[in-house]
Amino acid sequence: MVGEAVEKGATLADVAERAGVSPSTVSRTLRGLSTVSPQTRARVEKAARELSFAISRSASSLVTGRTGRVAVLVPNLDSWFLGAALAGLAPALNAAGLDMLVYSVTTAPPPRRNADALLVVSFALSPRERARLDDLGMPLVFVSQHEQGRAGVYVDDVEAARRGTRYLLNLGHRRIAYLEPADPSGFAWSSRARLDGYREALAEAGVDRDDELVRRVADWQGPSLDAAVGRLLSLAEPPTAVFAETDDIAFRLLTVLRGVNVPVPARMSVLGFDGHAMAEPWDLSTLAQPARRLGEAAAELARQVIQDPATHGERHVVLPVELVPRGSTGPAPGARDDGEKGEEDARNRG
Amino acid sequence: MVGEAVEKGATLADVAERAGVSPSTVSRTLRGLSTVSPQTRARVEKAARELSFAISRSASSLVTGRTGRVAVLVPNLDSWFLGAALAGLAPALNAAGLDMLVYSVTTAPPPRRNADALLVVSFALSPRERARLDDLGMPLVFVSQHEQGRAGVYVDDVEAARRGTRYLLNLGHRRIAYLEPADPSGFAWSSRARLDGYREALAEAGVDRDDELVRRVADWQGPSLDAAVGRLLSLAEPPTAVFAETDDIAFRLLTVLRGVNVPVPARMSVLGFDGHAMAEPWDLSTLAQPARRLGEAAAELARQVIQDPATHGERHVVLPVELVPRGSTGPAPGARDDGEKGEEDARNRG
DNA sequence: CTGAAAGCGCTTACAG
DNA sequence: CTGAAAGCGCTTACAG
Numbered sequence: 126m127v128g129e130a131v132e133k134g135a136t137l138a139d140v141a142e143r144a145g146v147s148p149s150t151v152s153r154t155l156r157g158l159s160t161v162s163p164q165t166r167a168r169v170e171k172a173a174r175e176l177s178f179a180i181s182r183s184a185s186s187l188v189t190g191r192t193g194r195v196a197v198l199v200p201n202l203d204s205w206f207l208g209a210a211l212a213g214l215a216p217a218l219n220a221a222g223l224d225m226l227v228y229s230v231t232t233a234p235p236p237r238r239n240a241d242a243l244l245v246v247s248f249a250l251s252p253r254e255r256a257r258l259d260d261l262g263m264p265l266v267f268v269s270q271h272e273q274g275r276a277g278v279y280v281d282d283v284e285a286a287r288r289g290t291r292y293l294l295n296l297g298h299r300r301i302a303y304l305e306p307a308d309p310s311g312f313a314w315s316s317r318a319r320l321d322g323y324r325e326a327l328a329e330a331g332v333d334r335d336d337e338l339v340r341r342v343a344d345w346q347g348p349s350l351d352a353a354v355g356r357l358l359s360l361a362e363p364p365t366a367v368f369a370e371t372d373d374i375a376f377r378l379l380t381v382l383r384g385v386n387v388p389v390p391a392r393m394s395v396l397g398f399d400g401h402a403m404a405e406p407w408d409l410s411t412l413a414q415p416a417r418r419l420g421e422a423a424a425e426l427a428r429q430v431i432q433d434p435a436t437h438g439e440r441h442v443v444l445p446v447e448l449v450p451r452g453s454t455g456p457a458p459g460a461r462d463d464g465e466k467g468e469e470d471a472r473n474r475g
Numbered sequence: 476m477v478g479e480a481v482e483k484g485a486t487l488a489d490v491a492e493r494a495g496v497s498p499s500t501v502s503r504t505l506r507g508l509s510t511v512s513p514q515t516r517a518r519v520e521k522a523a524r525e526l527s528f529a530i531s532r533s534a535s536s537l538v539t540g541r542t543g544r545v546a547v548l549v550p551n552l553d554s555w556f557l558g559a560a561l562a563g564l565a566p567a568l569n570a571a572g573l574d575m576l577v578y579s580v581t582t583a584p585p586p587r588r589n590a591d592a593l594l595v596v597s598f599a600l601s602p603r604e605r606a607r608l609d610d611l612g613m614p615l616v617f618v619s620q621h622e623q624g625r626a627g628v629y630v631d632d633v634e635a636a637r638r639g640t641r642y643l644l645n646l647g648h649r650r651i652a653y654l655e656p657a658d659p660s661g662f663a664w665s666s667r668a669r670l671d672g673y674r675e676a677l678a679e680a681g682v683d684r685d686d687e688l689v690r691r692v693a694d695w696q697g698p699s700l701d702a703a704v705g706r707l708l709s710l711a712e713p714p715t716a717v718f719a720e721t722d723d724i725a726f727r728l729l730t731v732l733r734g735v736n737v738p739v740p741a742r743m744s745v746l747g748f749d750g751h752a753m754a755e756p757w758d759l760s761t762l763a764q765p766a767r768r769l770g771e772a773a774a775e776l777a778r779q780v781i782q783d784p785a786t787h788g789e790r791h792v793v794l795p796v797e798l799v800p801r802g803s804t805g806p807a808p809g810a811r812d813d814g815e816k817g818e819e820d821a822r823n824r825g
Numbered sequence: 826c827t828g829a830a831a832g833c834g835c836t837t838a839c840a841g
Numbered sequence: 842c843t844g845a846a847a848g849c850g851c852t853t854a855c856a857g
Contacts, residue, residue: 134587134612136850137852138850147829148850148852149852150828152852160826160827161826161827162826177587180851181537181589181849182533182588182589183534183536183589183849183850183851184533184833186851187531187537187832187833187834187835187849187850188850188851188852188853189853190833192533194576201562202558202559202561203561203562203752203767204558205553208554208555209552212551212552212553215552215579216579224578225576226574227561227575227576228569228575229565229566237484237527238529238530239529262484376753376756380757380758403753406726406727408730486834488834488835496844497844498834499837500842502835502837503842506836512842512843515843530835531833531834533834533835534834534849535834535835537833537835537849537850538834538836538837539835539837
C-alpha cells in the first residue's frame, strides 16, 4: 500500500463529478479548448479550484505521447557559464509549459522516452557519443557548440576572438600572448575557435606568428600558470598583452602578475573571454558571452523542435559576443596614442 | 497524429513478445525482482537490449503512484552557492534512481503530483508561502534553512560566525566591523544568524557592542559599499578588521580597499563567509560552507522522506563550516604577537 | 457543445 | 516461477 501518509490529490474524475460533467469535458476545459460553453467552463474551473486539482502529467503523457519535459545534459553545474545558461533556460522553458530535467554528465545519460527533447550543453562529443545521443530517439538541441545537421545555439567564437585581438592591436600591442586551458573540459570546440580567431587577427595585421607566445595552462589552481608567466617574461621579446581564453584564467593571471609586481595594464594588458560575473569587480576587460540569452534561445529551439521534429537540423541561432573594455587593458608601453593623428605622426617619425 | 518523425521506441510488450514471455514477467525482470528464473531473466534482458528498450516512467508512475522525480525550487541559478549545491544534488539524486526537476522561483511553483518530493533551497518563506508549499501534498525538504517540523539540511551559521569572529579576536583585533547585505535575497535566515554569531563572540570576549561598526551594503555593484567604507574609516576609532557576511561582499570590499590604498591585511584584515570558488584566487580568508555536501545530504533526505513520508519532520542534518585562513587576514596593527609568550609579555608591559 | 468508450504502457494482486 | 486480467488517470476519436 502506498500513499497513506501523503494525500494524493483530486483526480480529473473527481472534478468532473463535482462539476456534474463528464471527464472529457473537464479535460477539454482545462486544456483551454474553445469547444466548451462558458457556463460549463465556469463550473469546471470552480470545481477544479475547490479541489486544488493539478493534472497528472504521467497520465496525460501516456496518451499524448508527450511528457512536457525537456532534459538538459550538462558537463557540470558549478561553473559560471552553466549557472547563467540555466538561469536563462529554466524560466523560458517553464513559460512554455515545459519542465526542466537536469542531468549531470557524470551520471548516466537521460533515458529516452522521458523527455520530449534533449538539450546538450557545451560538449565536445566523440562520434560514438553523438551516435548514442541520436539513438535516444528524441530531438536534440545543442547549446554552445556546432553539430552538423542539428539544431543549435552558440556564439561565433572565431569572430569574437578576432575582435578581441584587434582591440589589443589597436592599443599598439604587437607581442600578444595567448593562454589556453590545457583541458577545456567540454568546451573544446570553443577553445579551438578562439585560438583560430586570435591567429587570424594577428595574420590580418601582418604580425608574425610566434608559437612561443601561446601557452597552455593547467585547468585549475596549480603552478603551471606561474610557469607560463615565467616563460613569457623571459622571452627575448616579452609580450605586452595577454589574451586569456577564459576569464577564469585571466583572474588567476592577474593574481600572479600582482604577486610578481608587473603592473596591469601599464606593463601588461590582460584581456579575458566569457563575461564572467566577477569580471567587473576584477576590472577585467573581456569578451562577454550572452550566456543567459543562450539559455533563452535554447528554450525557444526546444519548443520548436518538439512542435516540429522534422525541422531538427535546420535551426541555428548565432548570438553576438560583446567586447567590454575595462581597466585591465591599456596602450602598449612605449606605443604612441595614434588616434586621429596617427598618420601624421607616422610621417613625422619616418 | 504525433510522432511520425521521432520513433517512439519499443514498449514493454514488444520486449515480452520478442522474449516469448508475458509482460508481467518482463516487468518483474527489469525491476530486478528475484522471482524470475535465470534463463527467463537472460532471455528478457537480451530482448530488451536488442530493442534498446527504455521504460516509460509515465506509465509506471501511473500505477505505482511514484514519479521517480524530485522537484527542486531555487531562488536563482546563477549564484555560486546554488551551482555548488546542485552539483552535489544532481549526481546523488541520479544515483538513487531519481530525476531532478528544477524550478526557478521566478516562475510558477512546481505543480503537485509530478514529483515525489520537493526540495526548497534557501528561501525565507512567509507563512503564507510555506502554507502553500504544504498544500502541495508532497514531502518537503528544506535546504540551507531551518523550518520547524520539516526535514532539512543546513549549517550552523551562528557557530560559524562566532568562530570567524573569535579568529579575528585572536589576531588581536578589537575593532571589528561587520558588513551585511541590504537584501539577503532568500538567505535572510542565514543573515540573521551570522550577525548573531558575530555579536555573541564579541560579547564573550568582553568587547563592547558598537553598532556603528555594523553596516548594510547594497546587494550588488553600487556606491553603497564605498559609503560604508568611508563611514568606517572616518570613525574616531576605525576598525582594523572587517567581517563580511558573504564572500561576494568581501571581494568588492577588497577592490575598494585596494583603490583607496588601504593595504590588506597590514592595515585592514578582511574575512569572508561562504567558501566561494573565487576565494582562493582572491587570497581571501573565509568560512567555507560545504555547499556541495549540502546538496548531497539533501538528496539523501529526499530519498528518505519519499521512502517513509511519516518521518517528514524528524530528519535534520547540520553540516560543519570550516574556517579557511588565507592572506587577507593578519595581526591587528600595533597588536603584539602573543603566541606562547603572551602572558609573559603582558606582565612586562604591565 | 457534450458524453461514452477505448486505450496509452505499465504494475499488481490473484491464480496456478 | 509465470501469466491473464484489471486498472492507474488521463485524452481522443466517434457519436449525437
